Structures are given as structure tokens and as C-alpha cells.
Amino acid sequence: MSNITVMPDRSAGTPATSARHERRGQRRPRKPINTQFRTAVSPHQLNTTRGRIIYWIVLVIVVVSFTAAFVFPLYWMITGAMKSTEELNAIPPTFLPSHFSLDGYLEAWDLLGLGTLLGNTALYAGGAWLLTLAVDVSAAYALSKLRPALGKVVLALMLSTLMIPPMVIMLPAYLTVKEVPIFGWNLLNTPWAIWLPAAANGFNVFLLKRFFDSIPRELLEAAEIDGASPGRILWSVVIPISRPILGVVSILTVVNVWRDFVWPLLVLPDSDKMSVSIGIASLSSQMPQNVLVASLVIASIPTIVVFFLFQRHIMAGLTAGSLKG
Amino acid sequence: MTTASIPAAGGSRRQPTKLRRAVRRNVTAYGFLCGALICFAFFSWYPMVREVILSFQKTNFVDPPKWVGLENFRTIVNDPAFGPAWVNTALFTVLALICGYGIPFVAAIVLNELRHARAYLRFVVYLPVMLPPAVSVLLFQWFYNPDYGLFNQVLDLFHLPGLQWLNSTSTALISLVIVSTWMNMGSGTLIYLAALQTIPSELYEAAELDGAGLFKRIRHVTIPQTKLILLVMLLLQIVATMQVFIEPYLLTGGGPENATVSVVYLMYQYAFNFGNLNAGNALGLMLMIVLMVFSAIYLRVSRDNTV
Numbered sequence: 001m002s003n004i005t006v007m008p009d010r011s012a013g014t015p016a017t018s019a020r021h022e023r024r025g026q027r028r029p030r031k032p033i034n035t036q037f038r039t040a041v042s043p044h045q046l047n048t049t050r051g052r053i054i055y056w057i058v059l060v061i062v063v064v065s066f067t068a069a070f071v072f073p074l075y076w077m078i079t080g081a082m083k084s085t086e087e088l089n090a091i092p093p094t095f096l097p098s099h100f101s102l103d104g105y106l107e108a109w110d111l112l113g114l115g116t117l118l119g120n121t122a123l124y125a126g127g128a129w130l131l132t133l134a135v136d137v138s139a140a141y142a143l144s145k146l147r148p149a150l151g152k153v154v155l156a157l158m159l160s161t162l163m164i165p166p167m168v169i170m171l172p173a174y175l176t177v178k179e180v181p182i183f184g185w186n187l188l189n190t191p192w193a194i195w196l197p198a199a200a201n202g203f204n205v206f207l208l209k210r211f212f213d214s215i216p217r218e219l220l221e222a223a224e225i226d227g228a229s230p231g232r233i234l235w236s237v238v239i240p241i242s243r244p245i246l247g248v249v250s251i252l253t254v255v256n257v258w259r260d261f262v263w264p265l266l267v268l269p270d271s272d273k274m275s276v277s278i279g280i281a282s283l284s285s286q287m288p289q290n291v292l293v294a295s296l297v298i299a300s301i302p303t304i305v306v307f308f309l310f311q312r313h314i315m316a317g318l319t320a321g322s323l324k325g
Numbered sequence: 326m327t328t329a330s331i332p333a334a335g336g337s338r339r340q341p342t343k344l345r346r347a348v349r350r351n352v353t354a355y356g357f358l359c360g361a362l363i364c365f366a367f368f369s370w371y372p373m374v375r376e377v378i379l380s381f382q383k384t385n386f387v388d389p390p391k392w393v394g395l396e397n398f399r400t401i402v403n404d405p406a407f408g409p410a411w412v413n414t415a416l417f418t419v420l421a422l423i424c425g426y427g428i429p430f431v432a433a434i435v436l437n438e439l440r441h442a443r444a445y446l447r448f449v450v451y452l453p454v455m456l457p458p459a460v461s462v463l464l465f466q467w468f469y470n471p472d473y474g475l476f477n478q479v480l481d482l483f484h485l486p487g488l489q490w491l492n493s494t495s496t497a498l499i500s501l502v503i504v505s506t507w508m509n510m511g512s513g514t515l516i517y518l519a520a521l522q523t524i525p526s527e528l529y530e531a532a533e534l535d536g537a538g539l540f541k542r543i544r545h546v547t548i549p550q551t552k553l554i555l556l557v558m559l560l561l562q563i564v565a566t567m568q569v570f571i572e573p574y575l576l577t578g579g580g581p582e583n584a585t586v587s588v589v590y591l592m593y594q595y596a597f598n599f600g601n602l603n604a605g606n607a608l609g610l611m612l613m614i615v616l617m618v619f620s621a622i623y624l625r626v627s628r629d630n631t632v
Binding site: 033038039040041042055058059062063066067069070071073074076077080088089091092093134135136138139141142143146147148149151154157158161163164165166167168169170171172173174175176177180181196197199200202205230234255258259261262266276277278280281284289292293296299300303304306307311314315318319 | 371438533613617
């Protein structure tokens, strides 16, 4: 399962301490640039004086431009929410808000009902997470280890859904939610409208099955000889050793539901059932700019926190999905 | 899978139990599968079939549906927004490829050379991907504001004239491309970076011994070694960007003068604003056929090159 290992950080393992010791006696401190891993740039050129100068210039340019492109907009958003409407309109703009206040955030919380919206979204994401794990893990286990008749056909049908662009079947899927065939239920404005389609995820089944395939047969056979039922084997043997892939699938599911826009837009039209993205978007035109921006900050806090906590899993899921799709 | 057919031969005593065992195994397996089968059947497989059926029908959900042949297609093709929708979608895809395909690859090559601040840069480039897309889009709506938006303020700082951004037919589409690139390029960058790190260093050494300079090494080592992932990402990105919806929906409403109406946006409008769901389906089917071509190529490429 090389795909779920996180890529090695090459900056690690710099002989920093030894270099620092040597440096003391020298007139010019010169720590060589780490060339442990060979890349396109030649290590010899990199450690010439000219190479170092170019390297540091490029490094500074990259760090500054990445910060400007990806961090500054977020800074502007966080501080923009603290400015008054007049201050937002001011020319030239103020780099720091004239006074620090969280009033914009409090106003946004009340005006947009962000408590309800965030609560709704948490309910959708949490339920989707549980249902997806239950449904997709048992399906992948059945396809990988129990190998029923027509299992290959079922797997192929599930993977074929990956080839269908989700936007294209959004109208008929909406009709299904509006009136579930056979049962005739109307799932609009209920959490099931998010949970059930989220569980029909071919990519999750693919990731899980591939992981289960790598679990040695002997392990399961040993449990079987001890008299464990398939359900027991899944619960006590397969799931405990599959933690890494379960982590990846969990985070993918929660983050996808949290970020999704089009599907909740269609199936949750009631204003007290909306997810946070839809709620903010639907009220955006009626809000003063600073209140709207404050609500954007609040809406992005949960995903950013998840990113801080689970960065490794998220990046592992990213490369697992793409290198072999 | 073959065990079920063996007992048909009959004979020894052990075969009935074998049959029973096979039946039991299948019953258990389908017990485990049933949840997924139900979810997939209702929310993936049936909608796929129904997409095709609805395109050739007229339904109002009260009377039984009527087969109308190609009428829905005729309605949609005769819509004055039909041409612009496809042109815009194609243009959006091409522009998004120029920005969102080239920039991440170059960024990944540069990041791969750096020995400092790697964790920071990787984190930062992926940050916008983690924001809910609606947040990114509404944030940029503010930045694009001609009066008090960040972009015109920055232009003003350099004494350049401000732009109309989303309000002008000439800049609206490129404005959408900029948002889209900003919020999506992180994943491409990290995927390329992961691919670059798998290139064996001997290849670069050998190229250097042969006298290849830096750009020649990138041209003749880096690119050939990442060819597969570049191709896969190209196809995936085409399929993803051709489904552009949230940017026109939130930023422009398809305007000004249909300058940003996209195929999926038009499909949405037919279904939910014009009350003609079947015509929307017909348009969806057209898009599906176009995208299936790319998906099929993708499938072939990734299957032929299973690593």
C-alpha cells in the first residue's frame, strides 16, 4: 500500500547540528544546501556561490508570491470582516482594520443564522460519514473477501459510475430524491437526500477493496477456523488493520459533503434545512459586505481546522486517488 | 464463482454440503452488499438510465410521460443561449487548462528544487482547495467589485485604470477562470510534486554526464518521466472544468449578455427556472456524450499503464 504513505519530506534530515558546529570557527558561515536527493538542478552548481545566490532569490520569490496568492486573500477576508462599510469603501484601503472588533462576526452569526446552518451541515456530514463507512466497507469486504457470484460484475458497475460526470445525472438523481421509485418517498429537505447518495461512492469502494485485497488470506482463514462469522471477521480483524484507509475515506467523505454546493442546492431548498454554503450564497446579496465576509470566514473555519488536524490523511487521499485512478 | 456449478454433476456425498456452503456464502456476501446495491441502484444506476429516457420524453409528473422523439433536442438547440453555452464552456476549459494546467506543473517543478519552507509551501498551496467553493467564489466576488474590490485597489496602487471584471463581456469569462484556478490548483501541484519525487536521481545524473543543461534535463527527463500523470490529469481536468457551474451561478448568472453561460448552468436553468426538465435532460445527455469520450480515453490510458 505504498499509495497511502505520505510523501517523504526531503527537508528532514538536514545535517543541521553538525553544520552549526563547524560554522563557529569559520569566518564566513556557509551551510551547504542539502543535496541528499538529486533533482533536475545539479547539486554541484547549486552549491557554487552563484548557484546559492540564485537558489535563495528563487526561494524568496516563491515564498513571497505563494504567500501573496494564497495567504493574503485569507488575511484580507479575516480583516475585512472587522472593517466598517465606510472603511471597506475607503481609497486607499487600510491594511489593518482601524480598530479590532469581532462585531462583524457576531452580526453575521445572528443575521445569517449561522448556528443553524453549521449545525445542519455537521448533521449532513456526520450522517454521511457513518452511512458511507457502513455501506462501503461492508460492500468492499464482500467483494474482496467473500467473493460472491457476479461479484466482478457488481464491482464493474460500481466503478463505471466514476466515469459518469456527476453534474450530468444531477437532474434524474434529483427526481429520484423527490420521489423514490417503488417506495414513493419524498426525501427533499431531509438529511437522507444527502446521506444516501453520498454512500453510493464508487471511488470509496475502489479504495477500500484495493486495501482489503492486500490483507493476507491466512489471517482471515485463521479467524474462520476459530469459528468467527464473516461479520465478526470484518469487525475484529479487517477493520482494525484497515485504519489508514478508513481514515482517508472518512476525511474524503466529510470534506466532500461539507464543500458540496450543487447537490444541497437542489435537494435542500428550505431555508432552515440549508447547508452553510447554500445558506450564505442565498443571502449574500442582501447582506452588507463586512457581514457577508465575516460569514465566509466562519464557514471556512471548520474545513481549515480539519485540514490542520488531518493534513497527512488528506494529502495521502489526494495522491491515492490520482496516481492510479 | 465457479463453485456453484460443480454440484450439478451429482454423485458423491460431499457435494450437497458444498452447494449449501456456496449458497450460504453468496447469501452472506449479498447481505453485506445490499446496502451499497440499494444506494447505487437508486442514486447512480437508475439516474444514468433515466437521464437517457427523460431526454426523449415529455413529462409533467401528473400525466403519464409521452415519447416525443427529438423534440427536446430541437428546443434546446434553438435556444439563443445554446451556442454561447458551448462556446463559453469550451473557452473556459481551454483557458482553465492554460492557467490551471501549466501553472501547477511549473510550480511543482520549482517546489521540488527547493530545500526550505517545503511544508509551508505545500500547506499554503492546498489551503484554497480546502475552503468550500462557495466561500472562494463569494470572496472573489468581493475582490472583483469595481468600486471597492481588492483587485481594482491593487491596480490603483500602481496607478493603473480599474477593470470592470465580472460586469464586462470581455473580462467576465477570464475572471471566472482566475477564481477556478485559484481554488483548484493546489491539488494539481501536490499531485505533480508527488510524481516528481518518484523520478530516480540516476536519470538526472546520466543526463548531466551527457552534457544536458537544466532546461534540457527538464525537457528530456522530467517531462517524459511524468508523461502519464500529465496525460491523466489533463483528461481529468477537461472533464471537471467542462462541468463548470458554481462560478457562473454565483458570480454572473450567465451574464453579461450570455458571456458566461455554461452548459451545466443552462441545463440548471431549463430544469429549475424555465420549468422544462426534459430539455435540460437532453442538454445533459449531449454533455454526457462529449465527456464520455474523454472519460473513455482516460480509462484506456490508465488501464494500459497500470503501475
